[in-house]
Amino acid sequence: MKGKKMSCISTLVVLAALSLLLGLSVVQAEDPYIYFVWNVTYGTIAPLGVPQQGILINGQFPGPNINSTTNNNIVINVYNHLDQPFLFTWNGIQHRKNSWQDGTPGTNCPIPPGKNFTYHFQVKDQIGSYFYFPSLAIHKAAGGFGGLRVNSRLLIPVPFDPPADDYTVLIGDWYTKDHRVLARLLDSGRSIGRPAGVLINGRSGKHHATGGDDVPLFVVEAGKTYRYRICNVGLRTSLNFRIQGHTMKLVEMDGSHTVQNVYDALDVHVGQCYSVLVTADQTPKDYYMVASTRFMKQVTTATGVIRYAGSKAPPSPVIPEGPVGWAWSLNQWRTFRWNLTASAARPNPQGSYHYGSINITRTIKLVSSRAVVAGKLRYALNGVSHVDPRTPLKLAEYFNISDKVFKYNLIGDKPPAAAAPVKLAPNVITAEFRTFIEIVFENHEKSIQSYHLDGYSFFPVGMGPGKWTRKSRTTYNLLDAVSRHTIQVYPKSWTAIMLTFDNAGMWNLRSENKERHYLGQQLYVSVLSPARSLRDEYDIPANAFRCGKVVGLPLPPPYV
Structure with missing residues (x-):
């Protein structure tokens, strides 16, 4: 991988030249540009302890987080080193007037093996939590996904105090079968069946060599408040998310600020993202964040450790139970309300706020x-x-x-x-x-x-x-x-x-x-x-x- 990476200077020169070719001169020059070079490759991963071929971005699984701000122009030069055509799509990014950058087979010709394509899109008038993923075949089952956040501009106040830190939490079901095998199952008229497990940021929660917990996903300081952006990047399974011993204040979902209700658990359906504020107000030790399957007879669970700084005490082995039945989920949905007084950028109101x-x-x-x-x-x-x-x-x-x-x-x-x-x-x-x-x-x-x-x-x-x-x-x-x-x-x-x-x-x-x-x-x-x-x-x-x-x-x- 290292031999394929370009130097920082040559990368900026190439991308600056490419951005001039994209035909988007109408974008105002004062809106900043952020540049990325992504090499998409295969690599061996074992998130459930079973070695399998994964799709990596610059050697990473999950892929790198895109950290942008409202109205930024995002330029991503994607090199396809796979043996199959490839595309990325940007879940929730509106691409105003620009479906050419949507990255679906209905809008774009795939990137051929050995070729590259530069995406250029603007996160116009958007804020919030999103993610990207491969849109062709069943590539998503092998990885290639990552978080995409759009921060509010500094001049625009948001309806909560700045958190001590901002964390991306990608949850999703996972299959140990190769993505080609899953595609062949579907092509032959069969189902891909139930997932083999659940992951949080590419981990199941247990270190398979020792049986103990993975290293902590996040470290927090007692008394401080943190933002967690939780996205369900899985293939088919709704998941319930909760944090042992802590409540979650919902502040944003899918790019909209919400009325700030407090929840013990949240149902996150496939493709959805939620932002919550969590205060580290419990006894300093380790705690589990939990993602478990919903609406299935057999519940499958993944855990990730949140560690209070300086803690050497392990989390309680008692995992908080998730809800049962879909009526609970429907009733929770009815509590979600748009924060109509928030002054931060909103998604295009699609006609009117009214x-x-x-x-x-x-x-x-x-x-x-x-x-x-x-x-x-x-x-x-x-x-x-x-x-x-x-x-x-x-x-x-x-x-x-x-x-x-x-x-x-x-x-x-x-x-x-x-x-x-x-x-x-x-x-x-x-x-x-x-x-x-x-x-x-x-x-x-x-x-x-x-x-x-x-x-x-x-x-x-x-x-x-x-x-x-x-x-x-x-x-x-x-x-x-x-x-x-x-x-x-x-x-x-x-x-x-x-x-x-x-x-x-x-x-x-x-x-x-x-x-x-x-x-x-x-x-x-x-x-x-x-x-x-x-x-x-x-x-x-x-x-x-x-x-x-x-x-x-x-x-x-x-x-x-």
């Missing part, structure tokens, strides 16, 4: 389903199971050849009859620019689901058991629902969100359960501005790879 007074122009009901197609397991939304074409959807649309790659609106705003067969095809719907839309997710299955929408924050206004009806709107929170990018749908239940589609581009709406996502439970939303204008969307970057049917085509006229 979202409850905006007329809904369209309601889209999305019902997930499981089906066997040609003898293989598939998942669908409204009867269509998404398949990625060789030509990314965004490129086909930009080069005006979408009719040769996919068809818009194969699904309607309502699900088809239950008996209708599932169709395999690119699943792309259109949304009129700047219209205020209600989306209802219905889950008729026994397992919990989690959905994420790239490019946006939305308002999760309601949840409930059974099927959604128009009467369900009487239960909506139309005042202070927390603006966020990922939301859960409980078994045999519905969840409703509202947002304005004011960010032009091609955006992925997906199940955060990687198995379901890989097997088709996703779609793309095409949001086109009526004017081909740089005011609404950036042009294709000069360094963008071309693949599929756009290879060799002349560039369309640039946006003006």
Whole structure:
């Protein structure tokens, strides 16, 4: 790895030159730039004591933390040293007017083996806790993920005192099977099954050579308050997080400041991030932070040690028990409220802070389903199971050849009859620019689901058991629902969100359960501005790879 790293001076020179090629001259020059060079390689890891091939970034698992500030321009030169095509996506970063940097197979051609690509995006008007991960194949099962934080600018006060330190806590389920094996299982029509364990920052909590605890993840000083940014980066499992002997004050989730309620435990569903403040106010010793599986018959747990400075006393062996049942989780969700008085940067309000007074122009009901197609397991939304074409959807649309790659609106705003067969095809719907839309997710299955929408924050206004009806709107929170990018749908239940589609581009709406996502439970939303204008969307970057049917085509006229 060391032989492949560039010197600091040459790195800055190369990246400065590359940034000029990205076609984003409209970004204001006074907004600072931060630069990274990432070498993506394979390496042997053993987080559960079983040696396996992991995906490393600059030799690290998990990957390096990105520490940025509101409006920073982030430039990351990614070298793909794997034997497979590769992409990163940036979970929760809105990429205003810039789906070209989203890093999904619907927007970007993959980085070929042995090649590099420079991502350039701005964390415009955002604060909060996010993460990045590989978006192709089942690469996420091998690593390649890491934390991404966006700090508030110093001139903008935040609704709590500065913590003594700021820690990233990446929790997630983990499989010991190779990511290629998991992909082959899914391709053959089978499930990847239950995870082998749970990790906290790449560790299970026990040192496998001795059976004792791993070295402490964090060291704190008695009497001081610390911020923990907890993100579920796993493949499919909701997790409960808690800290032995300590309470947690919730201050932010998915980029929005919250009303500061205090919790003993938090359910963190796949793709979600929570920020909590924890005061080291207990007897100085070691304590466990705990992440355990939810909604599974067999509970699997990971631990990580928090050590009070100078402590030599081990943590109590009694692990605090997690909650049982999904009603507890639903009731906790109902306590989450947006902090409407916080003066820090907020995610784009998607139309207005007063979202409850905006007329809904369209309601889209999305019902997930499981089906066997040609003898293989598939998942669908409204009867269509998404398949990625060789030509990314965004490129086909930009080069005006979408009719040769996919068809818009194969699904309607309502699900088809239950008996209708599932169709395999690119699943792309259109949304009129700047219209205020209600989306209802219905889950008729026994397992919990989690959905994420790239490019946006939305308002999760309601949840409930059974099927959604128009009467369900009487239960909506139309005042202070927390603006966020990922939301859960409980078994045999519905969840409703509202947002304005004011960010032009091609955006992925997906199940955060990687198995379901890989097997088709996703779609793309095409949001086109009526004017081909740089005011609404950036042009294709000069360094963008071309693949599929756009290879060799002349560039369309640039946006003006």
